[in-house]
Amino acid sequence: MRTLFTLILCIFVYSGAVQAQSMSDEQIIQYVQQAQLSGKSQQQMATELAAKGVTPEQMQRLKDKYEKSQASTATNQKTTGTNRTREKQPQEKKPVTGQLTNEVYDELQFAITDSMVLDSIERSKRKPKVFGRDIFNNKNLTFEPNVNIATPANYQLGPGDQVIIDIWGAYQNTYTETISPDGNINISNLGPVYLNGLTVADANSYIQQKFRSIYSGVTDQSTSSIKLTLGQIRTIQVNIMGEVAVPGTYALSSFASVFHALYNAGGVSDIGSLRHIQVMRAGKLKAELDIYDYLMNGKFSNDIRLMDGDVIIVTPYDCLVTITGNVKRPLIYEMKNTETVANLLTYAGGFTGDAYTKSIRLIRKSGRERQIFNVETAQFANFRVTDGDSLSVNQILDRFENRVEIKGAVYREGLYQLSDEVNSVKKLIDKAEGVMGDAFLNRAEITRMHEDLTLEIIPVDLKGILKGSTADIPLQKNDVLYIPSIHDLKEAGVLTIHGEVALPGVYPYAKNASIEDIIVQAGGLLESASTIRVDVARRIKDPKSQRVGSEVGETFSFSLKDGFVVDGTPGFILEPFDEIYVRRSPGYQEQSNVSVTGEVVFGGTHALSIKNERLSDLVRKAGGLTKEAYPAGARLIRQINEEEKARMERTLKMAKKNASSKDSINIESLEIDANYPVGIQLEKALANPGSDYDLVLREGDQLLVPQYINTVKINGEVMYPNTVVYQKGKKLKHYINQAGGFGQKARKSKVFVVYMNGTVAEVSGSSSKAIQPGCEIVVPAKPEKRGMSTAEIISLGTSAASLGAIIASMITLFK
Numbered sequence: 001m002r003t004l005f006t007l008i009l010c011i012f013v014y015s016g017a018v019q020a021q022s023m024s025d026e027q028i029i030q031y032v033q034q035a036q037l038s039g040k041s042q043q044q045m046a047t048e049l050a051a052k053g054v055t056p057e058q059m060q061r062l063k064d065k066y067e068k069s070q071a072s073t074a075t076n077q078k079t080t081g082t083n084r085t086r087e088k089q090p091q092e093k094k095p096v097t098g099q100l101t102n103e104v105y106d107e108l109q110f111a112i113t114d115s116m117v118l119d120s121i122e123r124s125k126r127k128p129k130v131f132g133r134d135i136f137n138n139k140n141l142t143f144e145p146n147v148n149i150a151t152p153a154n155y156q157l158g159p160g161d162q163v164i165i166d167i168w169g170a171y172q173n174t175y176t177e178t179i180s181p182d183g184n185i186n187i188s189n190l191g192p193v194y195l196n197g198l199t200v201a202d203a204n205s206y207i208q209q210k211f212r213s214i215y216s217g218v219t220d221q222s223t224s225s226i227k228l229t230l231g232q233i234r235t236i237q238v239n240i241m242g243e244v245a246v247p248g249t250y251a252l253s254s255f256a257s258v259f260h261a262l263y264n265a266g267g268v269s270d271i272g273s274l275r276h277i278q279v280m281r282a283g284k285l286k287a288e289l290d291i292y293d294y295l296m297n298g299k300f301s302n303d304i305r306l307m308d309g310d311v312i313i314v315t316p317y318d319c320l321v322t323i324t325g326n327v328k329r330p331l332i333y334e335m336k337n338t339e340t341v342a343n344l345l346t347y348a349g350g351f352t353g354d355a356y357t358k359s360i361r362l363i364r365k366s367g368r369e370r371q372i373f374n375v376e377t378a379q380f381a382n383f384r385v386t387d388g389d390s391l392s393v394n395q396i397l398d399r400f401e402n403r404v405e406i407k408g409a410v411y412r413e414g415l416y417q418l419s420d421e422v423n424s425v426k427k428l429i430d431k432a433e434g435v436m437g438d439a440f441l442n443r444a445e446i447t448r449m450h451e452d453l454t455l456e457i458i459p460v461d462l463k464g465i466l467k468g469s470t471a472d473i474p475l476q477k478n479d480v481l482y483i484p485s486i487h488d489l490k491e492a493g494v495l496t497i498h499g500e501v502a503l504p505g506v507y508p509y510a511k512n513a514s515i516e517d518i519i520v521q522a523g524g525l526l527e528s529a530s531t532i533r534v535d536v537a538r539r540i541k542d543p544k545s546q547r548v549g550s551e552v553g554e555t556f557s558f559s560l561k562d563g564f565v566v567d568g569t570p571g572f573i574l575e576p577f578d579e580i581y582v583r584r585s586p587g588y589q590e591q592s593n594v595s596v597t598g599e600v601v602f603g604g605t606h607a608l609s610i611k612n613e614r615l616s617d618l619v620r621k622a623g624g625l626t627k628e629a630y631p632a633g634a635r636l637i638r639q640i641n642e643e644e645k646a647r648m649e650r651t652l653k654m655a656k657k658n659a660s661s662k663d664s665i666n667i668e669s670l671e672i673d674a675n676y677p678v679g680i681q682l683e684k685a686l687a688n689p690g691s692d693y694d695l696v697l698r699e700g701d702q703l704l705v706p707q708y709i710n711t712v713k714i715n716g717e718v719m720y721p722n723t724v725v726y727q728k729g730k731k732l733k734h735y736i737n738q739a740g741g742f743g744q745k746a747r748k749s750k751v752f753v754v755y756m757n758g759t760v761a762e763v764s765g766s767s768s769k770a771i772q773p774g775c776e777i778v779v780p781a782k783p784e785k786r787g788m789s790t791a792e793i794i795s796l797g798t799s800a801a802s803l804g805a806i807i808a809s810m811i812t813l814f815k
Contacts, residue, residue, distance in 0.1 A: 130320065131331045131347065132274050132295050136259075136267030143259035143303075151230040153201040158308060159183060160234025161254070163195065165207060167226050176231060189214050204228045238306050240265045242314035243272030257303045258289055261312055273317040274334050279304060280311040292334075296347065321385045323348050325393035326355035335385050342380040344391065356394045363390045404475050406432050408483035409439035424472040426465055428481060438485045441466065446473065447480040493576025497522045500529035500582045509576045515558060515565055518580055530585040531560040536572075537579045594697050596622045598705035599629030612696050615682060616689040618703060625686075630708040633756030633774050634682035637675050639700035648672050679759035706756060709774035714739040716779035717746035726773045732763055735777055745781045753777055 135141065157163065157179060165175040165187075177185035183196025193210055195203050208226045233254045238261050241247050245266025252261060258279055268274060274291040286304065293299040306312075319335040321344055328349030335344060341360065351357050360380075362373040365388045375383050375391075385391075402418045411433040416422050422431050425446070429435060441463035448456045462483060464470025475481075493509030495518050502523025510517070515534065519525065536556040540549065558568030565572065574580075592608040601623025609617075615636075625631060640648070649672060682705070684693035710726045712735055719740030727734070732751065742748055752762045756774040763770040763777070771777070 129331055131329070131333050132291055133268060133270075133272075133334075135291065135295065136263045136265075142263050143257060144263075145253055145255035145257060145260060151200050152305075153199065155200050155230065155254075155305075156307065157195045157198050157200065157203055157230075158234055158236075158254070159196065162231035162233070163203070164229045164231045165211075165226065166229070167211070169225050178232075179234075200228065200230060234308075236306060236308035236310075238309075239311045240314075241311060243269045243316055244314050245269055252306065254306075254308075256306050257300075258287070258306065258312060259294075259300075259303050261306060262314075268314050271316045272314045275318070275336055276315050278313045278315070279306070280313060281307060281309070286310070292347065319385060319387040319389075321387075321389045321391065323391045323393070325391075326352045326395050327393050328352055337384070337386070339385060340381055341375055341383045341385060341391070344385060345380065351393065354395050356396045361392045361394070363392075364388070399478070401477060403478055404428060405478075405480045406483070407480065408444075408488075409436040409485040410434065410483055411436060418475060418477050422475075424474050425460060425462075425481060426472045428475060429466070429483075435462075435466075435483060436485070438487060440484045440486050440489060444481065444483045446475075447482065448476060449478050491576075495574055495576075495578055495580070497580040497582065500526040500584050502526060509574075513574045515572065515574065515580060518574065519582070525560075525582060528584050528588040528590075530583040533583045534558045534560060534565075535581040535583070536574070537581070538575060539577055592699040594618060594699070594701040594703070596703040596705065598634075598703075599626040599707055600624065600705055601626065608697060608699075614690065614694040614696055615680065615685045615703065616694050618697060619682075619686060625705060628707045629705050630756075630774070631682040631686065631705065632772065633709065634680060634703065634705045635756060635758040636678040636680045636695065637702040637704065638678050638698070639675055640673070641698075645672060677758035679755075680757055681759075682757070706774070709756070711774065712771060713776040714779070715776060717743035717781045718779050719743055726771070730771065732771065732777070735771060736779070742779065743781075747780045747782045750780050751777065752780075 159179050159181045162176065162178045163185060165177070167173045175187060177187070179185055179195055184192040184194050186192055187210075190210060190213065193207065195206070198206060204227060207228045211226050235251050236254045236256070237249055238252055238256070239249050240261055244262065245268070247265065250261060250264050252264065258277065262268070262277070277289040277291070278285060279287040279289070287302050289302045293301070294303070317334050318337050319339075320332055321335050322332045323344055324330045327345065328351075330348065333344060333347045341362075345351070358377055360375045362375050362383075362385075364371045364373065364386065373383075400415075403415055404418045404422065405415050406428050407413050410429060413432065416428060416431055422428050425444075435441070439462075442461075444460040444462040446458040446460060448458060450456065458473070460473060460481070461470045465472055495507050495509050495513065496505070497507070497518050498504050501519060504522060507518060507521050515536065525531070534557070536558070538554045538556070540551055540553060542549075556569060556572065558565045558572070560566065593605050594608060595603075595605045596618055597603050600619065603622060606618060606621045619625065652672065678695065680695055681693050685691070685695065688694065711723050712726050713721075713723045714735055715721045718736060719742075722739045724735060724738040736742060736751075750762070751764075752760055753770055753772075754760050754776045755772055761770060
C-alpha cells in the first residue's frame, strides 16, 4: 500500500499537472479498494488516479481529516480479557469516511510523507549528499518504540492509559480500567481515583492507600498485596515544527521518542539541522538532540520519551561543509559553528591510506570573494569551519623518500630501504645476496635523479669495490644500480633448423651445440628426411674488417647415419645464428589416391603407381567399364591445389576491385569452391591411350562414369523449362519448341549446351550434332536496358546545345 501511494504522488509531484478536482475523498477510497480486488498493478492505479484529476492537495486534506478523527476518538475502551500484551495504539485508527481498513489510513498518512521523500531523493540526484540527512527516510529504521517492555517506573499516566490493578494473597481480585479524559479511573465500592500525571511508582503507593478503605485487612504487614501495572498505552499528540519534510501534528504512542516522531514527519528538509533539534515541553526547553551523536557513537541519551503536547522544533542548519579527496567518506557534513577541521575529519572517517596528511586545502567564501587556506596538521584542532567551506585532501606524491633499487645480475632484484644498513653500493649488493656468476664486473652504473629532475649516469667499478681496491660509492634516495650480465652485452644467439624434422623452428643457442643436438631438440628426423645431405649455413662475422667482402655466407654439408654425422668436418660445432637445412629425400614419395565411381567393375579409391598416370590406366585398374556405361558422359572432378587457389583469389580480388554497380553479376557474392569440373572425352582417351585426350591424373581426382541417359534438359529463358526425350538428328529448334519456345527476354544467338562430361559449347539453331544424350540446353537472358535518368537527359541536352553553338560559330567564321 505504501509503495502504491508513493507511486501515485510521484506522478503528481513530477508531472506538474494542475487539474480540477474530479474525485471526492470517498471515491478515492472506493477506487483503491476496487482496484486492489480486481488485481490492478500499482502503476495502473497511479496512472488512472492521475488521469482522473486527483491532486496532492486532495491527498493532504484526506490525511488531515484522518488525524482530526484520531484526536477526537475516545480511548477509554475497557479491556475485560486477561491478555496484557500491549497493542500499538496509533495503528488502531478509525476511518474518516468510507469503509477502508485502519492500515489504508496509515498508508494515506505515509503517502504525503513519502512524496516529500521522493522529492528529496530527486533533489539528491542534483546535489551532493549531506551526511545523515537520509536517516529518517530508511524504511528499515523507523525508531518505532517497543510497547511490550516492562513499564518504566517514571512513566507518567494520562488519559487513555489502561491500568491493571492486581490483588493477591488473602484477597484476590483484578481491576482493568482506562484513565478517563478527566484523569480518573472508576473503582466499584471506591469511586473515582485520580491518577493523571502520577508516575507508575507514585500510582502504586496511592492505589494501595485507597484500597485499604475497602480491604480492611490490606496493610503494609498483611498477607495481601496490591500492585498497579500498565496495560494498553494511550496515544499522545505531538507537534513537529520547523524544517522537516511534513510539519504538523502527529498522533503517536506514548512510548514514542523524538527519533520516531521525526521519522513520521519524513525527516529534516534540505535546510533542516541534524545538530540542533529542540524538544519544548510546557514552553520550556526539555532536551536538545544532535543526530550525529547517534550516527557516530550510537548514543540515544537525549532521545527522550515524548509527552502529550510536546513540540519538536527543527531549526535551519548553521553550517554545511564539503570535504572531498582522499578521506574515507567524502561528503557534505553539517557542522556546528564551534567545530573544527579535526571534527570534520572524524565525521569523514579519517584519511585514506594514500592521503597527504600534512596539509589540507580549504576554500572559503568570504562574502565578497573566495579565500584559500592551507591548514597544517598542527592547526586541525583549532581551525574552525564556517558555512560553505570546501576542503580537499590531496594524494601523496608518487615517489619515495627512502628508496633505492638494484637491477640486473644479482640474486634478488628490487626495491630496498635507504638506511644505515643500506647506504652504499657494496651494502646494497650484499642485501641483494650478491652478484650472479654471469655479472659483468668491469662496469656497472648508477642512474641518479637530481633535485632539478635531471638524470646522471655514474659509472661504477664493481670489481674494484667488491675487492676493496676502489672506494665504495654512497647512495642517495631513488638511485638505481644496474649490474649487466655478460649476456646482456651481446646479441642473444639462436639456431634455426629447416626441413624434414618434426619441429622445425628457432632454438636458443647453447655453447658446444652440435648438429645432432639441434636435431634432437627439433624432435628428430622425419621419414622423408635425406641422410646423405644436411647443410649448415653460417653468416660471415669479422668485426675488425675494414672493407666490404664479396662473400655473404659459408655453407657446410654433412651425411648422417643413425642420427650421427659420419661425413663432413669432424667435430663440427654450431655457432650462434647458424641455420640447418635437413633436405627431403628425392626417393621419398607419399601415396597419391584417386577415385572412380559409377559404371566400372571395381569402383572406389585407387593409388597412383607411377607419375603421369592417366585416365586409361585408372579405368584399367578399375577392371574396365560395364556394359551399361556411357563413356561419352563421363566427367572428372578435381580438387583445387594451393597454386590454383592463390591464382583464383588474385583474380577474384581484382574483379571485386573493378566491379561496377551496372554489372549483372554480383561479384561480392562469388566464392572459391574446393573442387571444379574438368571436361574430358573418355571414349577418345580409352581409344588412344597416352594421347592428349588421355588426361594425366593427380591427387584427389574423382572420375564419374554414368549410365546412358536419353533425356535432354532445356532451361533458361524459355516459356516452360522442361526435360524431354533425346531424338537423334533433331536440331536445337525442335528442343526449344518442346519447352514452349523462346521467352521474351531470350538471347537467341547465345544459346549454349552443357554436356555430361563437363564441357560447354555454343550451339546454333541449324546444328543437330551439338545436341547429345544427357546434355542441358541453356538459353541466357538479354541484359536489362536502363533508361536515361533526368540528370543524364539534361546533361545530353546541354552537350548538344554546346555542340550546336560551336558549329554555328564555325559557319560564321568561314563565311
